[in-house]
Amino acid sequence: MSLQWTLIASFLYFEIFIVLLLVLPIASPTRWQRLFKSRFLQSLTNQAAIYFIILIAILVLFLLDAIREMRKYSTMEHSDHAHLDAEMQGNMRLFRAQRNFYISGFALFLSLVIRRLVLLISTQATLLAQSEASMRQAQSATTTARSLLAQKGEAAQNDTNEAHDKLVSELKSQLSELANKNSELESDLRKEKKDKEALKSQADSLAKEYDRLTEEHAKLQKAGGGDKKSD
Secondary structure (H helix, E strand, O other), X not given: OOHHHHHHHHHHHHHHHHHHHHHOOOOOHHHHHHHHOOHHHHHHHOOHHHHHHHHHHHHHHHHHHHHHHHHHHHHHHHHOOOOHHHHHHHHHHHHHHHHHHHHHHHHHHHHHXXXXXXXXXXXXXXXXXXXXXXXXXXXXXXXXXXXXXXXXXXXXXXXXXXXXXXXXXXXXXXXXXXHHHHHHHHHHHHHHHHHHHHHHHHHHHHHHHHHHHHHHHHHHHHHHHHHHHHO
C-alpha cells in the first residue's frame, strides 16, 4: 500500500474510532457539548467549514482515482489473457483499486456521518439545557404560586377569623343590650306591680272606709228615724 492510501486507511480507522465514541453511551450530550466548546476545538471551529470542504475534496479525488483504477484494470482483465502472470498482476491491481475505492468511499461517508453526529449531539445538548431551564422556571413558578395561594389562604383565614370575632363581639354587645333592656323592663314591671298593689291596697282601704261610712250613715239614719217617731 502506498503512502497516500496508508494515510487514507489510517484516517478511516480514526473515523471509525470517533464514530464509536460518539455512538456508544460513554458520555452525556452535555459533556460532549463542553468538549466541543473547549478553547482548542473552538479555535478549530472558526475554520472548520474550510477544513471540512478541503477534506471532502481530497477524499472525493481519491475516490475518483480509485474508480478510474478500477475501470482501467477491469478492462485490462477482459482484454489481456495471454499470460497467467499478467492476469494475476491485473487481478491484484484491480483488487487494490477496489480496496482503495472502499477505503476512500467509507472515509468520505464517515466524514459526513461524524459531522452530522456532532451537530445532532450539540442540538441535543442545547435542547436538554433548555428543557432543564424550563423545568427550573416551571418549578420556581409552581413554588411561587403555592406560596401565593398559601398567603391568600392565610389572609382569607385571618379575614374570616376577624369577621367571626367581629360578629361574636357584635352579638355579645347585642346580648348585653338586650340583657340591660330586660333588666330595665323587669324593674319597670316590678314598679308597676308595686304601684298596682299600692292602688289595690288603697282601693281596699277606701272600700272598707266606704263600707264603714255607709254603716255609720245607716246607723245615723236609723237613729234619726227613731227620734222623729218618739216626737
